[in-house]
Amino acid sequence: MKRSRLPLAVTWLLLAFFYLPIVVVVVSSFNGARFGSGFEGPTLDWYRRLFAHEEIWPAVVNSLLVAAGATLVSVVLGTTAALALHHFRGRLQRLHYALIYTPLVVPEILMGISLLLFFAAIGLELGLFTIFLAHVSFCLSYVAMVVLGRLQDFDDSVVEAARDLGAGWWAIAWRILLPLLAPGILAGGLLAFTLSIDDFVISFFVAGPGSTTLPIRIYSMIKHGSPPLINALSTLLLLVTFLAVWLSQRLRARSET
Amino acid sequence: MKAGRRGEWLLTLPSFGWLLVFFLVPTLIVFAFAFKPSDPFGGVGAGWTTQALVGIADPQYAAILWRTVWLSLLTTALCLVLATPAGYAIARAEPRARARLLLLVIVPFWTSFLIRIFAWKVLLHPEGTFKHALVELGLVPEQATLLYTPGAVLLVMVYTFLPFAVLPIYAAAEKFDFQLLEAARDLGAGRLRAFVEVFLPGIRRGLLTAFLVVFIPALGSYVIPDLVGGPGGEMLGNKIAQRVFVDRNLPHASALSAFLILAVLLPLAAVLALQAQRRRSGVSGEEGA
Numbered sequence: 001m002k003r004s005r006l007p008l009a010v011t012w013l014l015l016a017f018f019y020l021p022i023v024v025v026v027v028s029s030f031n032g033a034r035f036g037s038g039f040e041g042p043t044l045d046w047y048r049r050l051f052a053h054e055e056i057w058p059a060v061v062n063s064l065l066v067a068a069g070a071t072l073v074s075v076v077l078g079t080t081a082a083l084a085l086h087h088f089r090g091r092l093q094r095l096h097y098a099l100i101y102t103p104l105v106v107p108e109i110l111m112g113i114s115l116l117l118f119f120a121a122i123g124l125e126l127g128l129f130t131i132f133l134a135h136v137s138f139c140l141s142y143v144a145m146v147v148l149g150r151l152q153d154f155d156d157s158v159v160e161a162a163r164d165l166g167a168g169w170w171a172i173a174w175r176i177l178l179p180l181l182a183p184g185i186l187a188g189g190l191l192a193f194t195l196s197i198d199d200f201v202i203s204f205f206v207a208g209p210g211s212t213t214l215p216i217r218i219y220s221m222i223k224h225g226s227p228p229l230i231n232a233l234s235t236l237l238l239l240v241t242f243l244a245v246w247l248s249q250r251l252r253a254r255s256e257t
Numbered sequence: 258m259k260a261g262r263r264g265e266w267l268l269t270l271p272s273f274g275w276l277l278v279f280f281l282v283p284t285l286i287v288f289a290f291a292f293k294p295s296d297p298f299g300g301v302g303a304g305w306t307t308q309a310l311v312g313i314a315d316p317q318y319a320a321i322l323w324r325t326v327w328l329s330l331l332t333t334a335l336c337l338v339l340a341t342p343a344g345y346a347i348a349r350a351e352p353r354a355r356a357r358l359l360l361l362v363i364v365p366f367w368t369s370f371l372i373r374i375f376a377w378k379v380l381l382h383p384e385g386t387f388k389h390a391l392v393e394l395g396l397v398p399e400q401a402t403l404l405y406t407p408g409a410v411l412l413v414m415v416y417t418f419l420p421f422a423v424l425p426i427y428a429a430a431e432k433f434d435f436q437l438l439e440a441a442r443d444l445g446a447g448r449l450r451a452f453v454e455v456f457l458p459g460i461r462r463g464l465l466t467a468f469l470v471v472f473i474p475a476l477g478s479y480v481i482p483d484l485v486g487g488p489g490g491e492m493l494g495n496k497i498a499q500r501v502f503v504d505r506n507l508p509h510a511s512a513l514s515a516f517l518i519l520a521v522l523l524p525l526a527a528v529l530a531l532q533a534q535r536r537r538s539g540v541s542g543e544e545g546a
Contacts, residue, residue, distance in 0.1 A: 003349070007342035007349075008346040008350075011342065011343040011346040015361050018362070018416075019365070021377055024380055024386060076271070077275055080267075080268045080271050081269070081271070081272035081273075083268050087265075088265045088268075099281065100272065103276070105521075105525065106477075106521065107474050107477020107478075108477065109497060110287075110517060110518060113497060113510060113511070114286060115279065117507060118282060118283035118286050121286055133279060134279070136279075137276065140272055198369050198371075200480060201479060205501070218369070218375075222484060230375055234369070237368070237369055237372060238368055238372070241367050241368050244367070249360070
């Protein structure tokens, strides 16, 4: 029976739609003209100006600091959460699951404003530390879900065999669970890092003076700055993203063989 | 694995405690602050009042709320309509092509949210490439404004949320037994009828998930209308941000946020209730996943 070609055509159109703006940004970053109206010869001028821009680099450092800290803490909390959800049943775990799941569907602006109010209520000064606390709060759920997914295709008999052979829970955790779960934990950590580096809305609400992260800087550049500089910056970030995706794909391909 | 009560608490407490303090308590504070007076220093005063709640009964908010709802509904509808054929096509592709198509859908997910919005700002700009192309093709008049309109907000929202809709629909379509479609065709159903009456009910769960993951974040949109919407494209999220950053009235912002929380809970509860009811009546017995 002949199948309709319409769905595949729609899919290709969607992919064109997805990549059109990305391609335009990359091409514009090498364009001498300001708004991409006509192409005025390839140039690296915008990149040169970008590297001379002093306000970007402290923001990059801030973003990396927050992302590193948030990833580390959320990986630990997310992994223990996934283990608890996987191994135990009952009312406590149902509540636990609801608490982990809800932040995934709540709009970011609500998380931002509620944390801002919370920090105001307890009198905590806004800055990098409050951004870090906020990032752990949303990264945790993503890590837990990724590790939980990994645990679901996990062969529990390996653990039972180890126990029968006399391994204690510490040995089981370190020598069996951790190595077997490592790809899942790594994938969760990578996701947390990307989400933290990319977060604008929540960070914007809980940032204080001197704690500008890269997305906050990009936002103010979009609002007030020069478009060609953002084109150049975007192209560099896209390059980093594609490299990360490529790396994680290779990592997954290796762990599956 | 029975490590006992102590083991359970040891593994549960860190994440449970963290989210209790940094998620549940802050959410409850939103409701509490909606009943607080604002103080002249941008904080909240002592005592309780309904001042902020009276403040959001303003007709300007009714118009914003209405725009927030219809823009979100239209975004969700467009995403579902576009994502369904895509999910179907990816699920029916050869395994190798399927993995590649899926990767192509996911990659934009990984790129910076702000940069994708910025890219549309460049495209829709009065002197931008896209605008020029549309004028050349005779699709829009020379003096048309594309940027800073509700239409621009709709376009960029669909662009941003579409991958979120494709993934759950694909996941459901992948489990769908396509022989059912062929059986329907053999029994004389047309292509469209088989698609609507057999395939769509078969991927119902995927469609419901897609509805939730698009509609709920859409209701809370803030950056998209802020960057491409202009004054005529503002949504509830913009008003919350303005109360926080422009006139620093936290109780007012809390009242609006409390409203948004309720608006988000409504569709969530409706879908969950629908699923629970289906499960009880056993209608969806064939789909255990």
